Amino acid sequence: MKALVYTDVEMLTYMDRPLPDPQTGEALVRVMASGICGSDMHAYLGHDARRPFPLTLGHEAAGVISGGPEDGRRVTINPLVACQTCEFCRSKRENLCPNRQIISMQPREGAFAEYVAMPLRNLITVPDHVPLAHAALSEPIACGWHAVRLGKSVLGGDMSHLRCAVIGGGAIGVGAALALAAQGARDITVVEPNELRRSTLADVAGFEVCAPDEAAMPEEGSVDFVIDGVGFAATRATCSALARTGGVIAHIGLGEATGGLDVRRMTLQEITFIGTYTYTAADFAATAAAIFDGRLGALDWIEERPLCDGHAAFRDIRAGAVAAPKVILTPDPS
């Protein structure tokens, strides 16, 4: 099969690779849509020690089961393969499983390929009316869904009267904003510095979009629930300044390791900071269901490109020349 392989720092090679060999309980999935994530970019730039080349990247995928008794079933893929036996798996926090694997990290090759092998329990059926490119958004949006669920729990469960803000208008931030709306929030602002991206997001239903310096930016100390989809010291400083007394910050981003939080303010104003990592299996399934029944909107903020042109897509994203918060790679035209 063909795959887009990370073969050296800043080098992706479209090349032949062996067809994956599904193990017991696994299916071969023909990949029909596979999103480019910030962590793929991070690896491509040589910054992720967990992803040394050569490696096939990609972990946001949907496709069609190929072969076996379920041949032809349309599925979206939960890329986290947890052990099912540790205390975290038993308590349904599979995202914290210390033995977890993820496709695009050894020993599991990723989904920038014609086929990927996955455990059947990681596959969720996609209804016929849902494009597989939309189903592939389950993974990035599930990160936001999970963060929203954790924050909502601390905030008492009803978000209809709460002021919410999301820092960053990439797919993580947009997904978090859509998840906020789907879980009951009504007052949502996405803060995004890139004007090109803001223009793309202006018409996505369910939230407002503003630049960090505009008058539309929420006042300091006015936001009940802030989500950081970026994770740099500067964005965390914004979060701890925006958060209201008794409010919550949910932190998804992994930009910088330290700095930015005004801990004194967070203590005096009793603000809770929740580190959030990926999603549980239940969060992933809930996100997919919300995509399928339309609760996450039209999902028309994506851009599709063929897998064979994947390297160009990486270069364009890196150059800031892509307006869409998410590029989805699709099978080559044939």
Place this chain on the structure above:
Amino acid sequence: MKALVYTDVEMLTYMDRPLPDPQTGEALVRVMASGICGSDMHAYLGHDARRPFPLTLGHEAAGVISGGPEDGRRVTINPLVACQTCEFCRSKRENLCPNRQIISMQPREGAFAEYVAMPLRNLITVPDHVPLAHAALSEPIACGWHAVRLGKSVLGGDMSHLRCAVIGGGAIGVGAALALAAQGARDITVVEPNELRRSTLADVAGFEVCAPDEAAMPEEGSVDFVIDGVGFAATRATCSALARTGGVIAHIGLGEATGGLDVRRMTLQEITFIGTYTYTAADFAATAAAIFDGRLGALDWIEERPLCDGHAAFRDIRAGAVAAPKVILTPDPS
């Protein structure tokens, strides 16, 4: 009446002051015990802009109602006077009331005095068998009680199987450790660098005590619930290193405004950081009840000194020459 008045930076003067004039709904309380808090020390050193001299400090007090229909009732004092009408007060989070007052901050003089005026609703009856010097610990221990309650809620409610650690063996840290035990924790370690203080704490029931460098120190990534009773960058670094995957940090200390947290680790390991400030009225009452029925132990880790010698006590605490985590000022011998 006599009072110990903060009259200049690093100066406390034992002097005559007018008897407080209780307003409607308030009682005059003869102060029988009033603890010295780190925030009193902070003000005394001239570092608290909210407490300019001249001012009578002290907000950890118990005493006896003097005059009126309740003359002679033994009480412990909740020093936070909330407005009872804002949204935080209505939702029983009086500690976040933006209109709150506290004795030892204008317009309310503090309890390092023979008498203090307090709303009757802030007074809790102390049973005859409980020394008023122990009842005066309600305030500092309530800070820990509150932090434990918030963390326990995030952790799922049952702490009997959880590993807990408290950074700092001052009254806040000791109170938090005792509150952990009273609320169901069984595995509690208090980390305290000062050897003199460690020796005082060695026999306090309910928790282990260790230096930051001893073998008894919990391993990194092993603690479900960490409480920071100090609040410096260095103690927060310890907290974020000790916390286990999925764990909770409750932060009471106000030492430094920023720094110390390993936010990347907190995100990848899904650690929750809770800023906690003082206590609600219900927390204060629950703490007092736990003092009264013995759940917080013998409370014999205090040192009593007469109010007229208060300035010497401040100097000794500042010099690190006091082994007890709490000094309680009592009426002058007469």
